[in-house]
Amino acid sequence: MFQNRTQIKNKVGSNFSGNIVLPLVFIAVMLIGALISPLFFSVQNLRNIIIGSATFGILASGMTVILIAGEIDLSVGSQVALTSVVMATLAPRSLTLAIFVSVLVTVSIGIVNGVLLTKTKMPSFVLTLSTMGIVRSIALVIGDGQPVYGVPRSYASLANASVGGIPLVALALVVIYLLTWFFLKYTTLGRSIYSVGSNAEAARLTGINVNRIKVAAYAISGFMAGLAGLYYTSYVTLGLPDGAVDYETEAITAAIIGGASFFGGEGQVTNTLLGFLIVAIVKNILNLMGVSPFVQPVAIGLLIIVAVGVRTMRKS
Secondary structure: OOOOHHHHHHHHHOOHHHOOHHHHHHHHHHHHHHHHOOOOOOHHHHHHHHHHHHHHHHHHHHHHHHHHOOOOOOOHHHHHHHHHHHHHHHOOOOHHHHHHHHHHHHHHHHHHHHHHHHHHOOOHHHHHHHHHHHHHHHHHHHOOOOOEOOOOHHHHHHHHOEEOOEEHHHHHHHHHHHHHHHHHHHOHHHHHHHHHHHOHHHHHHOOOOHHHHHHHHHHHHHHHHHHHHHHHHHHHOOEOOOOOOOHHHHHHHHHHHOOOOOOOOOOOHHHHHHHHHHHHHHHHHHHHOOOOOOOHHHHHHHHHHHHHHHHHHHHO
16 A cells, blocks of 8 residues: 555656657657758757747646646646746846746745645646636736736847857756756655655555645746746747747646656656657647648647557556
8 A cells, every 4th residue: 555665766766768668759759850851950940949849848847746746737838928927027127026026926826726726625627727717817917918028138038048059948958857856856855746646645644744745746836837937038038928828738748748647656757858859849840841830739639649548558
């Protein structure tokens, strides 16, 4: 009934090298991209893939934590939009204040999600679907339904900044995923998230405060949404109350492709990184093929179906 320390370590300690399927899929997608267009492996195109997809890449890291805890957060895309509006509104007064308030707001939303979840026992899908609409409405009210200008040029230029020819955001992604991996593998809270997601009742009987763990998981998701929103603001160079639509879906897709389970207790953030890159590359290939953006969500939906289907068949 109870998970011992060895079982938890087996879940959090293995990395994507232990899963041969995912790296092979990643290589296959890269080869398809090269066959589709000679521009695929150009430096500019590879930069575009990372710079254009980094927002949901950051979200995917936090989403992995939530899925491991056995829950889901559909409000992160709206949180990104709200962050961009707050940033654009406050940045002309103080950039430091704008950054601090933006992250504080999303962490607070995450905590509220977690507290409501534990107090009402409402399914997280229903709860965060509701807060997704509420947060989006707040962003629209603050921005009066219009784009909000005011982001300093110096901050807006960060999205395209490079270090030694490598996009700065690519380095930031590596750091974020490494820190998340370390957190899940080596900290008591991280291991407790796995335990709660695997069997909440068993975790409770071992002395783990399940409610606090779930609130903490949502706070982490909110923090990641804040970071993603800070980058998104720099990328779009203004506040977009109606922006970041369906980013939560792409974050979930990346985590699910990486092996996270909707039932909790499973997931490796290193695999999520590969899942994020696969989703980003697929979207880029569709763009190179001239596929309409209105049709592209079909591909994302198919990726989810295939990923979940393969996992189900393997378990069977």
